[in-house]
Amino acid sequence: MRAPLRTLTVCVHAGLMAAIVLASPSALADAAQDCRSGNPEMRVGGCSRLLAEARTPRQRAIALDGRCWANIDRGAFADALADCNSAIRADDQYPYAFHNRGVAYAGLQNPTAAIADFNRALAMRPTFSNTLINRAKANITLGNTQAAVRDYEEVLRLKPDNEEAKSALNILRGSASTSSSINPTNSLCGSVGCN
Numbered sequence: 001m002r003a004p005l006r007t008l009t010v011c012v013h014a015g016l017m018a019a020i021v022l023a024s025p026s027a028l029a030d031a032a033q034d035c036r037s038g039n040p041e042m043r044v045g046g047c048s049r050l051l052a053e054a055r056t057p058r059q060r061a062i063a064l065d066g067r068c069w070a071n072i073d074r075g076a077f078a079d080a081l082a083d084c085n086s087a088i089r090a091d092d093q094y095p096y097a098f099h100n101r102g103v104a105y106a107g108l109q110n111p112t113a114a115i116a117d118f119n120r121a122l123a124m125r126p127t128f129s130n131t132l133i134n135r136a137k138a139n140i141t142l143g144n145t146q147a148a149v150r151d152y153e154e155v156l157r158l159k160p161d162n163e164e165a166k167s168a169l170n171i172l173r174g175s176a177s178t179s180s181s182i183n184p185t186n187s188l189c190g191s192v193g194c195n
Contacts, residue, residue, distance in 0.1 A: 035066045043070035061091035068100045077107035095124035099131045102138075111138040129155045133164060145172055 031053070034046020047066035054060040064087035071080035084101035087094060102117030118135035121128060136151035149172050155165040 035063065040070040040073040043067065043073075057091045058094065061087040061094040061097055064090060065094065065097045065100055068097065068104065072100060072103050072107060075107070077104045080104035081108065093124065095121040095128065095131075098124070099128065099134070102131070103134060106134070106138055106141075111141045114138045115142075127158055129158050129162065132158075136165075136168065140172075148172060 031046045031049035034042045035050050037043050037046060044067055047063045047070065050066070051060060051063035054063055064083045068080045068083035068087060071077070071083060081101060081104040084097050084104055087097035088101065091097070098117045098121035102114040102121065105111075105113040105117060115135055115138045118131050118138065121131045122135070125131070132151045132155045136148040136155075139145070139147040139151065149169065152165040152169045152172070155162050156169070159165070
């Protein structure tokens with residue numbers, strides 16, 4: 001089975017965006033809101049404004065990662081990769097940047113690099129179910145079905161009602177109809193503020 005890498009999902013923990021301490025909160029409140037927007041173009045602008053005001057490495061990482069996420073949504077995977085690389089240089093303990101860089105690598109058709117970044121994100125945040133789902137999809141692309149099964153099983157251990165993981169496991173285990181296939185566009189994290 002081969003799942004298209006472009007369909008890997010991405011999620012940024014929107015709650016962390018709200019934790020950014022800004023110099024003039026009223027002037028930049030819209031930037032923070034824009035950086036969490038469901039509109040990728042608005043996110044790029046908002047995150048860029050937040051980046052200009054960032055005072056700490058974590059604040060820079062959050063703003064750059066938000067822009068990376070927006071570029072992924074726009075299909076601009078090379079730009080996303082550059083932003084995630086910068087986010088990781090700013091704060092190499094920010095797991096969302098590794099997750100999103102993994103998605104960027106997947107979009108650039110490099111599932112091996114994607115899995116390496118998903119592994120780094122999971123080392124920092126083992127219960128990040130979206131990363132487990134994305135790693136499963138990258139493993140399917142590489143033909144590593146057993147690794148994908150383990151990831152989907154872990155998702156179900158964490159979130160027993162996850163329909164995407166249930167469906168994928170049924171297909172991978174052969175209990176679904178032969179015309180079925182894993183729907184890589186189904187996502188736990190298709191909107192702002194997930195997980």
